[in-house]
Amino acid sequence: MQYLLLIHDDEAQWGDMPEDERNAVYAEYGTYTEELQSRGILVGANQLQPSGTATVVHVEDGKTLTTDGPFAETKEVLGGYYLIDVDTLDEALEWAAKIPSARYGHIEVRPIVMRQAEVAS
């Protein structure tokens, strides 16, 4: 089964972090990603630009409304994700707990809807 591990954290806290600590966390992310790869469970992963770069689009009566900012104004925002393929939620939760940002923010674990054709393959 595929799970999307959504990394929510506080950007301000990230920015306030001393540089050597931030570098250590980056290095940890590198090791973590390599481990997912070597075990063959990594489907995809990306870090997002800060939420200040987000734009929200909504269509009403055929008219596109474009506004600045992330969809929800919260202290913790979506900062990146991992898409992994494991057997059960337990494994997905364990991998989520190993994401360095789990110590600073929260990881939301969401199962991916698998279409019949994909399940069969």
Add this chain to the structure above:
Amino acid sequence: MTTARNAAIDRIRREQTLARKTELLARAEELPDDEEALIPDERLELIFACCHPALAPEAQVALTLSLVGGLETPEIARAFLVPEATLAQRLVRAKRKIRDAGIPLRVPAEHLLPERLRLVLATIYLVFNAGYGPPVRRELCGEAIRLAAVLATLMPDEAEAHGLHALLLLQDARRDARVSSAGELVLLERQDRSLWDADEIEQGTRALERALSLRRPGAYQLQAAIASLHYEEPADWAQIALLYSRLAELSPSPVVELNRAVAVAMADGPESGLEIVDRLTGLERYHLWHSTRADFLRRLGRDEEATAAYSRALELAPSETERTFLRDRLAASV
């Protein structure tokens, strides 16, 4: 290199799982026949799925009763005083989450087991307490005892599984004595001992001995030991107070302290009990805190304060049975 090692680890894990399953099946045959029971090892896997931390606590309880206990939706709804439709929806959502989120139907891996087992034990205890009342709902207590027995049989090395089983049996053994024919709560020291279920006390004591022989102390075992000491005549209150201190170390809570105060008062007099009770904070809205204080004050001859405390307890008491009990006490104290 890594791949080879991972493959080796996987193989060992598979062998361990197989060994465990074989063992479970062997043990399953020792279980008493239950008319509509599933294959017992499947029951164990189901219990862990139902009590998965990804499910809300109220969903865990409802699912366990429905899928493992085999209770009908209206029965569960009645027991937890929620509308049937609400409960039915809760069950549907929880089952859907098990399926769609990939909650595994298996006994958790070794390193996850302690935390997961804690949740399973807590759920079973919750079921029991929902039935213990007052008002008493026999079927829930019986179901909780059955679940605890299955768990203890299938996980014989888990001291706390035996501890919970012992605790439930020892509490249940008092069921007929602790509520009078008029539906009123009867204090332990006034209970008719002939109404205690000797068979259940014996079963509970045996379960407790098995738990203690594993030499891994835990909160359920301590509570079971306390319950078992209450059956002795005369009860060793100093020993009970000591076990409550251990329990407070293991899982600190003002309610445990309140119980310790009662034991200390029995061992050393109401003055010492009152000292503990008056130090406690956060129980101002708990009727038993007020009624315990009231009892100590009455025994110390401080009647006016006792009356005030009984009145406050009466205002806060959640059930009619308890209110009736407190009203009698209040009448006796003025």
